[in-house]
Amino acid sequence: MKIGIVCYPTYGGSGVVATELGKALASKGHEVHFIAYKQPARLNYFVQNIFYHEVGIMNYPLFEYPPYETALASKLVDIVKFQQLDVVHVHYAIPHASAAYMAKQILRQENIEIPVVTTLHGTDISLVGKDPTFAPVVTFSINQSDGVTTVSDSLKKQTYEFFAINKAIQVIPNFIDLEKFKKYNKDHFKKVIAPNGEKILMHVSNFRKVKRVEDVVKIFYKVLQKAPAKLLLVGDGPERRTAEQMCRELGGCSHVHFLGKQDAIGELLAIADLFLMPSGSESFGLAALEAMACEVPVISSNVGGIPEINIHGETGFLSNVGNVEEMANHALLLLQNDERLQQFRANALAQAKRFDINHIMPLYEQYYEQTIEQLKYLDVRHKI
Numbered sequence: 001m002k003i004g005i006v007c008y009p010t011y012g013g014s015g016v017v018a019t020e021l022g023k024a025l026a027s028k029g030h031e032v033h034f035i036a037y038k039q040p041a042r043l044n045y046f047v048q049n050i051f052y053h054e055v056g057i058m059n060y061p062l063f064e065y066p067p068y069e070t071a072l073a074s075k076l077v078d079i080v081k082f083q084q085l086d087v088v089h090v091h092y093a094i095p096h097a098s099a100a101y102m103a104k105q106i107l108r109q110e111n112i113e114i115p116v117v118t119t120l121h122g123t124d125i126s127l128v129g130k131d132p133t134f135a136p137v138v139t140f141s142i143n144q145s146d147g148v149t150t151v152s153d154s155l156k157k158q159t160y161e162f163f164a165i166n167k168a169i170q171v172i173p174n175f176i177d178l179e180k181f182k183k184y185n186k187d188h189f190k191k192v193i194a195p196n197g198e199k200i201l202m203h204v205s206n207f208r209k210v211k212r213v214e215d216v217v218k219i220f221y222k223v224l225q226k227a228p229a230k231l232l233l234v235g236d237g238p239e240r241r242t243a244e245q246m247c248r249e250l251g252g253c254s255h256v257h258f259l260g261k262q263d264a265i266g267e268l269l270a271i272a273d274l275f276l277m278p279s280g281s282e283s284f285g286l287a288a289l290e291a292m293a294c295e296v297p298v299i300s301s302n303v304g305g306i307p308e309i310n311i312h313g314e315t316g317f318l319s320n321v322g323n324v325e326e327m328a329n330h331a332l333l334l335l336q337n338d339e340r341l342q343q344f345r346a347n348a349l350a351q352a353k354r355f356d357i358n359h360i361m362p363l364y365e366q367y368y369e370q371t372i373e374q375l376k377y378l379d380v381r382h383k384i
Protein backbone atom coordinates (compact mmCIF):
# COMPACT_ATOMS: atom_id res chain seq x y z
CA MET A 1 0.00 0.00 0.00
CA LYS A 2 0.97 3.64 -0.37
CA ILE A 3 0.18 5.31 2.92
CA GLY A 4 0.22 8.99 3.82
CA ILE A 5 0.80 9.75 7.52
CA VAL A 6 0.01 13.17 8.95
CA CYS A 7 1.29 13.86 12.45
CA TYR A 8 2.85 16.32 14.85
CA PRO A 9 6.60 16.01 14.36
CA THR A 10 7.53 16.75 17.98
CA TYR A 11 8.23 14.48 20.93
CA GLY A 12 4.48 14.30 21.84
CA GLY A 13 3.06 10.79 22.16
CA SER A 14 0.90 10.98 19.03
CA GLY A 15 3.89 11.93 16.86
CA VAL A 16 5.98 9.13 18.33
CA VAL A 17 3.24 6.54 17.69
CA ALA A 18 2.69 7.82 14.13
CA THR A 19 6.39 7.74 13.31
CA GLU A 20 7.02 4.30 14.79
CA LEU A 21 3.95 2.96 12.98
CA GLY A 22 5.16 4.43 9.67
CA LYS A 23 8.60 2.92 10.13
CA ALA A 24 7.11 -0.49 10.93
CA LEU A 25 4.80 -0.34 7.90
CA ALA A 26 7.74 0.61 5.68
CA SER A 27 9.77 -2.30 6.99
CA LYS A 28 6.93 -4.57 5.80
CA GLY A 29 7.30 -3.16 2.31
CA HIS A 30 4.63 -0.44 2.28
CA GLU A 31 5.50 2.97 0.85
CA VAL A 32 5.04 5.56 3.58
CA HIS A 33 4.78 9.32 3.07
CA PHE A 34 5.05 11.49 6.18
CA ILE A 35 3.43 14.90 5.88
CA ALA A 36 4.24 17.41 8.64
CA TYR A 37 5.63 20.90 9.23
CA LYS A 38 8.97 19.50 10.39
CA GLN A 39 10.80 16.19 10.05
CA PRO A 40 9.32 13.90 12.76
CA ALA A 41 11.73 13.58 15.70
CA ARG A 42 12.10 9.81 15.43
CA LEU A 43 12.48 9.82 11.64
CA ASN A 44 16.18 10.39 11.84
CA TYR A 45 17.60 7.98 9.30
CA PHE A 46 17.18 7.17 5.63
CA VAL A 47 14.86 4.33 4.61
CA GLN A 48 14.25 3.51 0.97
CA ASN A 49 10.46 3.50 1.08
CA ILE A 50 9.89 6.32 3.56
CA PHE A 51 9.35 9.83 2.23
CA TYR A 52 8.97 13.08 4.08
CA HIS A 53 7.00 16.03 2.70
CA GLU A 54 7.27 19.31 4.53
CA VAL A 55 4.24 21.56 4.82
CA GLY A 56 5.58 25.06 4.27
CA ILE A 57 3.57 28.17 5.00
CA MET A 58 3.94 31.30 2.96
CA ASN A 59 4.52 34.30 5.21
CA TYR A 60 2.32 37.27 4.50
CA PRO A 61 1.92 40.38 6.68
CA LEU A 62 -1.84 39.91 6.81
CA PHE A 63 -1.48 36.48 8.43
CA GLU A 64 -1.34 37.14 12.12
CA TYR A 65 -2.27 33.45 12.46
CA PRO A 66 -0.62 31.52 9.60
CA PRO A 67 -3.29 29.23 8.05
CA TYR A 68 -1.52 25.89 8.62
CA GLU A 69 -4.66 23.85 8.04
CA THR A 70 -5.07 25.28 4.54
CA ALA A 71 -1.42 24.66 3.72
CA LEU A 72 -1.71 21.07 5.00
CA ALA A 73 -4.88 20.42 2.97
CA SER A 74 -3.17 21.74 -0.17
CA LYS A 75 -0.10 19.60 0.49
CA LEU A 76 -2.31 16.55 0.97
CA VAL A 77 -4.06 17.16 -2.34
CA ASP A 78 -0.69 17.31 -4.06
CA ILE A 79 0.79 14.22 -2.39
CA VAL A 80 -2.32 12.04 -2.75
CA LYS A 81 -2.57 12.92 -6.43
CA PHE A 82 1.05 12.68 -7.49
CA GLN A 83 2.19 9.87 -5.21
CA GLN A 84 -1.07 8.00 -5.85
CA LEU A 85 -1.66 7.22 -2.21
CA ASP A 86 -4.13 4.47 -1.25
CA VAL A 87 -4.97 5.85 2.18
CA VAL A 88 -4.25 8.86 4.38
CA HIS A 89 -3.86 8.25 8.12
CA VAL A 90 -4.03 11.35 10.32
CA HIS A 91 -2.88 11.30 13.93
CA TYR A 92 -4.49 13.74 16.40
CA ALA A 93 -7.76 15.25 15.23
CA ILE A 94 -6.83 18.94 15.43
CA PRO A 95 -6.34 20.20 12.77
CA HIS A 96 -5.33 17.08 10.85
CA ALA A 97 -8.78 15.48 10.46
CA SER A 98 -10.42 18.63 9.15
CA ALA A 99 -7.50 19.34 6.78
CA ALA A 100 -7.86 15.79 5.45
CA TYR A 101 -11.59 16.32 4.99
CA MET A 102 -10.91 19.45 2.97
CA ALA A 103 -8.33 17.62 0.82
CA LYS A 104 -10.78 14.75 0.30
CA GLN A 105 -13.44 17.13 -1.01
CA ILE A 106 -11.02 18.83 -3.40
CA LEU A 107 -9.80 15.48 -4.72
CA ARG A 108 -13.37 14.27 -5.17
CA GLN A 109 -13.88 17.10 -7.69
CA GLU A 110 -11.13 15.43 -9.68
CA ASN A 111 -12.68 11.96 -9.32
CA ILE A 112 -10.12 10.79 -6.80
CA GLU A 113 -11.57 9.04 -3.75
CA ILE A 114 -9.05 8.95 -0.92
CA PRO A 115 -9.93 7.04 2.27
CA VAL A 116 -9.07 8.95 5.45
CA VAL A 117 -8.36 7.19 8.73
CA THR A 118 -8.26 9.37 11.87
CA THR A 119 -6.57 8.19 15.05
CA LEU A 120 -7.61 10.04 18.18
CA HIS A 121 -4.82 10.19 20.73
CA GLY A 122 -6.01 11.90 23.88
CA THR A 123 -6.05 15.62 24.46
CA ASP A 124 -7.59 16.11 21.00
CA ILE A 125 -10.68 14.64 22.71
CA SER A 126 -10.32 15.02 26.46
CA LEU A 127 -8.93 18.53 26.73
CA VAL A 128 -8.48 20.66 23.60
CA GLY A 129 -11.04 18.96 21.36
CA LYS A 130 -14.04 19.31 23.60
CA ASP A 131 -13.40 23.01 24.13
CA PRO A 132 -16.09 25.01 22.28
CA THR A 133 -13.31 26.63 20.24
CA PHE A 134 -12.84 23.35 18.39
CA ALA A 135 -15.68 20.97 19.27
CA PRO A 136 -17.97 21.45 16.22
CA VAL A 137 -15.09 20.98 13.77
CA VAL A 138 -13.73 17.98 15.69
CA THR A 139 -17.18 16.33 15.74
CA PHE A 140 -17.73 16.96 12.05
CA SER A 141 -14.32 15.77 10.92
CA ILE A 142 -14.49 12.59 13.02
CA ASN A 143 -17.88 11.79 11.49
CA GLN A 144 -16.53 12.49 8.00
CA SER A 145 -13.48 10.24 8.38
CA ASP A 146 -13.78 6.90 6.62
CA GLY A 147 -12.22 5.13 9.59
CA VAL A 148 -11.73 6.21 13.19
CA THR A 149 -9.50 4.59 15.78
CA THR A 150 -8.68 5.37 19.40
CA VAL A 151 -5.66 4.22 21.36
CA SER A 152 -7.70 2.81 24.26
CA ASP A 153 -11.19 1.68 25.26
CA SER A 154 -11.37 4.56 27.65
CA LEU A 155 -10.72 7.12 24.90
CA LYS A 156 -13.37 5.48 22.73
CA LYS A 157 -15.92 5.88 25.57
CA GLN A 158 -14.89 9.51 26.11
CA THR A 159 -15.24 10.26 22.39
CA TYR A 160 -18.82 8.99 22.36
CA GLU A 161 -19.51 10.82 25.62
CA PHE A 162 -18.17 14.22 24.59
CA PHE A 163 -19.17 14.37 20.92
CA ALA A 164 -22.20 13.41 18.80
CA ILE A 165 -20.41 10.65 16.90
CA ASN A 166 -22.31 8.49 14.43
CA LYS A 167 -19.35 6.34 13.39
CA ALA A 168 -18.04 3.02 14.62
CA ILE A 169 -14.74 3.49 16.43
CA GLN A 170 -12.10 0.79 16.39
CA VAL A 171 -9.73 0.54 19.35
CA ILE A 172 -6.15 -0.14 18.28
CA PRO A 173 -3.91 0.24 21.31
CA ASN A 174 -0.50 1.85 21.23
CA PHE A 175 2.44 -0.47 20.89
CA ILE A 176 6.07 -0.93 21.80
CA ASP A 177 9.14 -2.09 19.92
CA LEU A 178 10.62 -4.63 22.33
CA GLU A 179 13.90 -4.66 20.40
CA LYS A 180 14.44 -1.00 21.27
CA PHE A 181 12.83 -0.91 24.69
CA LYS A 182 14.40 -3.64 26.78
CA LYS A 183 16.48 -3.88 29.91
CA TYR A 184 20.02 -2.85 29.04
CA ASN A 185 22.90 -3.37 31.44
CA LYS A 186 23.84 0.13 32.56
CA ASP A 187 25.25 -0.66 35.99
CA HIS A 188 28.11 1.81 35.54
CA PHE A 189 25.61 4.61 34.96
CA LYS A 190 23.49 3.45 37.90
CA LYS A 191 26.55 3.75 40.15
CA VAL A 192 27.02 7.38 39.10
CA ILE A 193 23.42 8.34 39.91
CA ALA A 194 23.01 6.12 42.97
CA PRO A 195 26.52 5.53 44.37
CA ASN A 196 25.22 4.05 47.62
CA GLY A 197 22.73 1.69 46.07
CA GLU A 198 19.79 4.11 46.43
CA LYS A 199 16.61 3.13 44.57
CA ILE A 200 15.92 5.18 41.43
CA LEU A 201 12.49 6.62 40.62
CA MET A 202 11.90 8.07 37.18
CA HIS A 203 9.38 10.27 35.42
CA VAL A 204 9.31 11.07 31.70
CA SER A 205 6.93 13.61 30.19
CA ASN A 206 6.53 16.91 28.42
CA PHE A 207 5.99 18.62 31.80
CA ARG A 208 2.55 19.92 30.93
CA LYS A 209 0.03 20.60 33.75
CA VAL A 210 -1.85 17.39 32.93
CA LYS A 211 1.25 15.32 33.89
CA ARG A 212 1.14 16.64 37.51
CA VAL A 213 4.91 16.84 37.87
CA GLU A 214 4.36 18.50 41.26
CA ASP A 215 2.84 15.22 42.44
CA VAL A 216 5.93 13.40 41.19
CA VAL A 217 8.10 15.61 43.40
CA LYS A 218 5.73 15.21 46.38
CA ILE A 219 5.69 11.40 46.04
CA PHE A 220 9.46 11.33 45.83
CA TYR A 221 9.99 13.40 48.96
CA LYS A 222 7.58 11.18 50.90
CA VAL A 223 9.53 8.11 49.73
CA LEU A 224 12.83 9.78 50.61
CA GLN A 225 11.75 10.14 54.23
CA LYS A 226 11.61 6.35 54.54
CA ALA A 227 14.07 4.97 51.98
CA PRO A 228 17.29 6.14 50.30
CA ALA A 229 16.29 7.15 46.77
CA LYS A 230 17.06 9.31 43.77
CA LEU A 231 14.67 10.90 41.28
CA LEU A 232 15.35 11.26 37.56
CA LEU A 233 13.11 13.74 35.75
CA VAL A 234 13.31 13.42 31.99
CA GLY A 235 11.76 15.88 29.54
CA ASP A 236 10.98 19.55 29.55
CA GLY A 237 7.98 21.83 29.41
CA PRO A 238 5.99 24.54 31.16
CA GLU A 239 5.93 22.90 34.61
CA ARG A 240 9.66 22.26 34.90
CA ARG A 241 10.35 25.55 36.66
CA THR A 242 7.71 24.84 39.30
CA ALA A 243 9.16 21.38 39.91
CA GLU A 244 12.69 22.81 40.22
CA GLN A 245 11.43 25.45 42.64
CA MET A 246 9.71 22.79 44.75
CA CYS A 247 12.90 20.76 45.00
CA ARG A 248 14.84 23.82 46.14
CA GLU A 249 12.24 24.60 48.78
CA LEU A 250 12.00 21.01 50.00
CA GLY A 251 15.80 20.74 50.15
CA GLY A 252 17.84 17.73 49.11
CA CYS A 253 18.26 18.91 45.51
CA SER A 254 21.20 16.54 45.21
CA HIS A 255 18.72 13.65 45.16
CA VAL A 256 16.84 14.98 42.13
CA HIS A 257 18.27 15.14 38.61
CA PHE A 258 16.54 17.15 35.89
CA LEU A 259 17.87 15.61 32.69
CA GLY A 260 15.86 17.65 30.18
CA LYS A 261 14.85 16.23 26.80
CA GLN A 262 16.55 12.92 26.03
CA ASP A 263 16.45 10.55 23.08
CA ALA A 264 17.78 7.40 24.70
CA ILE A 265 14.83 6.80 27.04
CA GLY A 266 15.39 3.02 27.02
CA GLU A 267 18.93 3.45 28.32
CA LEU A 268 17.74 5.71 31.13
CA LEU A 269 14.94 3.32 32.06
CA ALA A 270 17.63 0.64 32.39
CA ILE A 271 18.67 2.10 35.72
CA ALA A 272 15.19 2.85 37.07
CA ASP A 273 13.47 0.84 39.81
CA LEU A 274 10.09 2.56 39.55
CA PHE A 275 8.28 4.77 37.06
CA LEU A 276 5.93 7.54 38.28
CA MET A 277 2.89 8.63 36.23
CA PRO A 278 0.45 10.55 38.44
CA SER A 279 -1.29 12.20 35.42
CA GLY A 280 -4.60 14.00 35.72
CA SER A 281 -5.65 12.66 32.32
CA GLU A 282 -4.03 10.06 30.10
CA SER A 283 -5.67 8.30 27.17
CA PHE A 284 -3.08 5.52 27.14
CA GLY A 285 0.23 6.37 28.82
CA LEU A 286 2.83 5.34 26.28
CA ALA A 287 5.65 6.38 28.62
CA ALA A 288 4.39 3.84 31.18
CA LEU A 289 4.40 1.11 28.54
CA GLU A 290 7.98 2.01 27.60
CA ALA A 291 8.93 1.69 31.27
CA MET A 292 7.22 -1.70 31.57
CA ALA A 293 9.03 -3.00 28.49
CA CYS A 294 12.25 -2.11 30.32
CA GLU A 295 11.04 -4.09 33.36
CA VAL A 296 10.17 -1.03 35.42
CA PRO A 297 6.92 -1.23 37.47
CA VAL A 298 4.63 1.80 37.38
CA ILE A 299 3.10 3.85 40.20
CA SER A 300 0.31 5.78 38.52
CA SER A 301 -3.06 7.41 38.77
CA ASN A 302 -6.09 5.41 37.67
CA VAL A 303 -7.40 7.76 34.99
CA GLY A 304 -8.28 7.18 31.33
CA GLY A 305 -6.50 4.32 29.63
CA ILE A 306 -3.82 3.79 32.28
CA PRO A 307 -5.66 0.85 33.94
CA GLU A 308 -5.70 -0.86 30.52
CA ILE A 309 -1.91 -1.18 30.70
CA ASN A 310 -0.87 -0.88 34.35
CA ILE A 311 -2.46 -3.72 36.32
CA HIS A 312 -3.01 -2.85 39.99
CA GLY A 313 -1.02 -5.14 42.28
CA GLU A 314 0.73 -6.86 39.37
CA THR A 315 2.69 -4.49 37.17
CA GLY A 316 2.47 -1.57 39.58
CA PHE A 317 -0.22 0.25 41.53
CA LEU A 318 -3.07 2.64 40.74
CA SER A 319 -4.45 5.46 42.91
CA ASN A 320 -6.92 8.31 42.56
CA VAL A 321 -5.48 11.45 40.98
CA GLY A 322 -3.69 13.56 43.60
CA ASN A 323 -3.48 10.84 46.27
CA VAL A 324 0.28 11.28 46.66
CA GLU A 325 0.26 9.71 50.13
CA GLU A 326 -1.04 6.41 48.75
CA MET A 327 1.24 6.57 45.71
CA ALA A 328 4.27 7.00 48.00
CA ASN A 329 3.13 4.07 50.15
CA HIS A 330 2.70 1.94 47.02
CA ALA A 331 6.21 2.91 45.90
CA LEU A 332 7.61 1.88 49.28
CA LEU A 333 5.83 -1.49 49.10
CA LEU A 334 8.07 -2.27 46.13
CA LEU A 335 11.22 -0.39 47.06
CA GLN A 336 11.44 -2.01 50.49
CA ASN A 337 10.88 -5.57 49.32
CA ASP A 338 13.32 -6.76 46.67
CA GLU A 339 11.55 -10.04 46.05
CA ARG A 340 8.26 -8.23 45.36
CA LEU A 341 10.03 -5.68 43.17
CA GLN A 342 11.57 -8.47 41.07
CA GLN A 343 8.15 -10.12 40.65
CA PHE A 344 6.57 -6.83 39.56
CA ARG A 345 9.45 -6.24 37.14
CA ALA A 346 8.78 -9.62 35.48
CA ASN A 347 5.02 -8.95 35.40
CA ALA A 348 5.61 -5.53 33.81
CA LEU A 349 7.62 -7.08 30.99
CA ALA A 350 5.02 -9.82 30.43
CA GLN A 351 2.28 -7.18 30.19
CA ALA A 352 4.35 -5.01 27.78
CA LYS A 353 4.69 -8.01 25.47
CA ARG A 354 0.91 -7.89 24.89
CA PHE A 355 1.51 -4.55 23.13
CA ASP A 356 4.36 -5.77 20.93
CA ILE A 357 4.47 -3.73 17.71
CA ASN A 358 4.55 -6.99 15.76
CA HIS A 359 1.03 -7.80 17.05
CA ILE A 360 -0.43 -4.31 16.77
CA MET A 361 0.91 -3.03 13.44
CA PRO A 362 -1.01 -5.70 11.42
CA LEU A 363 -4.22 -4.41 13.03
CA TYR A 364 -3.61 -1.07 11.31
CA GLU A 365 -2.83 -2.83 8.01
CA GLN A 366 -6.12 -4.74 8.23
CA TYR A 367 -7.99 -1.60 9.19
CA TYR A 368 -6.60 0.30 6.16
CA GLU A 369 -7.57 -2.57 3.83
CA GLN A 370 -11.04 -2.77 5.31
CA THR A 371 -11.54 1.02 5.04
CA ILE A 372 -10.31 1.08 1.43
CA GLU A 373 -12.65 -1.79 0.50
CA GLN A 374 -15.62 -0.17 2.23
CA LEU A 375 -15.08 3.08 0.38
CA LYS A 376 -14.84 1.27 -2.97
CA TYR A 377 -18.12 -0.50 -2.20
CA LEU A 378 -19.84 2.76 -1.24
CA ASP A 379 -18.46 4.44 -4.35
CA VAL A 380 -19.84 1.70 -6.61
CA ARG A 381 -23.24 1.91 -4.87
CA HIS A 382 -23.18 5.67 -5.25
CA LYS A 383 -22.61 5.38 -8.99
CA ILE A 384 -25.39 2.76 -9.53
Ligand code: GMT
Pocket (backbone or CB within 6 Å): 012, 013, 014, 015, 017, 092, 121, 122, 123, 124, 126, 151, 174, 206, 210, 281, 282, 283, 284, 285, 286, 287
Ligand atom coordinates in the same frame (compact mmCIF):
# COMPACT_ATOMS: atom_id res chain seq x y z
O1 GMT B 1 0.40 14.11 26.33
C1 GMT B 1 1.24 13.83 25.49
O2 GMT B 1 2.32 13.34 25.76
C2 GMT B 1 0.96 14.10 24.06
C3 GMT B 1 -0.32 13.53 23.63
C4 GMT B 1 -0.47 13.65 22.16
O3 GMT B 1 -1.59 13.43 21.73
O4 GMT B 1 0.47 13.97 21.45
O5 GMT B 1 -0.35 12.19 24.14
C5 GMT B 1 -1.53 11.45 24.08
O6 GMT B 1 -1.25 10.45 23.12
C6 GMT B 1 -0.31 9.46 23.51
C7 GMT B 1 -0.08 8.53 22.33
O7 GMT B 1 -1.26 7.93 21.91
C8 GMT B 1 -0.83 8.73 24.75
O8 GMT B 1 0.09 7.74 25.16
C9 GMT B 1 -1.01 9.76 25.88
O9 GMT B 1 -1.62 9.08 26.98
C10 GMT B 1 -1.93 10.88 25.43
N1 GMT B 1 -1.89 11.94 26.44
C11 GMT B 1 -2.99 12.28 27.13
O10 GMT B 1 -4.07 11.75 26.99
C12 GMT B 1 -2.81 13.37 28.12
